[in-house]
Amino acid sequence: MILKIKTSADVPSSEITPEWVYRSRRDFLKTAAAGAVGVAAGGRALLAKAKPVPLSLLARAPLTQGALAPLSARPSAYTTDPKVDPVNSYEELTTYNNFYEFGTRKNDPARNSGAFKTTPWTVKVDGLCAKPGNYGIEDLVDFNQLEERVYRHRCVEAWSYVVPWIGASLSQTLKKLEPQPGAKFVEFTTAVHPAEMPGLRTAGLQFPYIEGLRMDEAMHPLTMMVVGLYGKVLPNPNGAPLRVHIPWKYGFKSGKSIVRIRFTDKQPANTWAVQTPNEYGFYANVNPTVDHPRWSQARESRLPRFFKDRPTLMFNGYGEQVASLYAGMDLRKYY
């Protein structure tokens, strides 16, 4: 199934929708919904999905979150249509995360990542490339060429939200490192800071967290090296200071807080596929026809949600761009 992805005007969503306008629009919706309650049955209010910014959550988040430096970025043609996929609030995106190094509950990363130190940050590059070594973030990402891209993010747990990332195509980073022809895969390792990551002992996963991509997936222009969110430097719960995002794959493929990039000729042993091989594979492409053994992937909950009423799109709606990467592959076998 090939799905047409709509691209929006060439203005970043943060300019179209400043946070405060976005909030007041949602407040308006809330008022409208409240009016509707009087008229329609109570259940209708649930469908209206009114959602002003939850200030109490902001208050609970670590203090450093509010002080993040702003980043300037140019708009991208890869941004989703805001009419179809309205951007989630900053609070939703930073208080509902899977980042098991900080704990397994969704609000654990927001609560437990306040002490996580992201400066100084070094990324070790090794394996089959011409430029191995230790790099700073500025060496890997050109901060004068940042783009804002609004991507759909689909978790393997059948929920999704819409995220205004700031960064650039991962290919720009990888090209600088000059992969050798023998490099067939690239592997990402997430940081392990035992004193700052309480989940390391309790999450029941093997750490460090390893993820990886086939070289052609990593070089695809949609695959993003992310350094920011919502016009600011990337917050800790979202994988500061450096993460990847692959919008057509389940969220666990997108490694956070990356400390190592390794080029290899063998398929990386990614953490979840090692942990539970019958449930999580290496490819993890969003696919409504291949269910997780314990739940269906046919529908998803778009947060904030009441009803799980959104049909899941093949390749998360990015099929037009990426389906050709998997031509002839049995996606039931390579899940």
Next chain:
Amino acid sequence: MSLSSAVDRVLRTRAFYWTAFLACLLPGLVLAWKFGQAATGATPDALGPDPVKETLHTTGRYALTLLLVALTVTPARRFLGLNGLQRVRRMFGLWSFTYAVLHVSTYLVFDQLCYSPRTCQWHDIWVDFTKRQFTFVGLLAFTILLALALTSTNGWIRRLGKRWQTIHRFVYVAAAAAVVHFIWGQKSDIRLPLEYAAVLALLFGARLYLSWQKRTRGLARPRERACP
């Protein structure tokens, strides 16, 4: 007067009965209030960005907790002599069932869209219950609880006579199935469900010990009488 008989006297009071009743009801009321806050948009984050998943997990945990509370009644009577607890055992069981009903309803209405027969995802429900062990064991636990709730009335206790006790021992199967459902619902961190499993194992062990004790004493008693 011993401590246990003093406690037992308190357990037999009407005040204790209604305190226990409120203790079962209040967490549900708090959850319902938060859900209402989230649903109407008054406090949209009352249960986080996914209030339905939060409600599913909370009602499920309350149902299992109260089931384990109901199962502690008999060991507490036999080991501590707190026979007054017998008066609240059925209530705990029925509260457990109530939260289980809310748990299943949340799944049906919000995840499977069963707010009307037209929107209900019958096929997905069928697949969940027949092809997926995780949901199947949950349904098994719920079905047993339903049967036990229906036969919990005085009328059914009388009608079933001795069979009532045999039937109601299936509560251990329900609790075990619920714990397995809880474990299988996790992705990697199974510490919390394992705590429930440990409590259940302890309670089951206590019951086995009590029935073994009853049997050996039952054999010993006539001999005691023969030799005064």
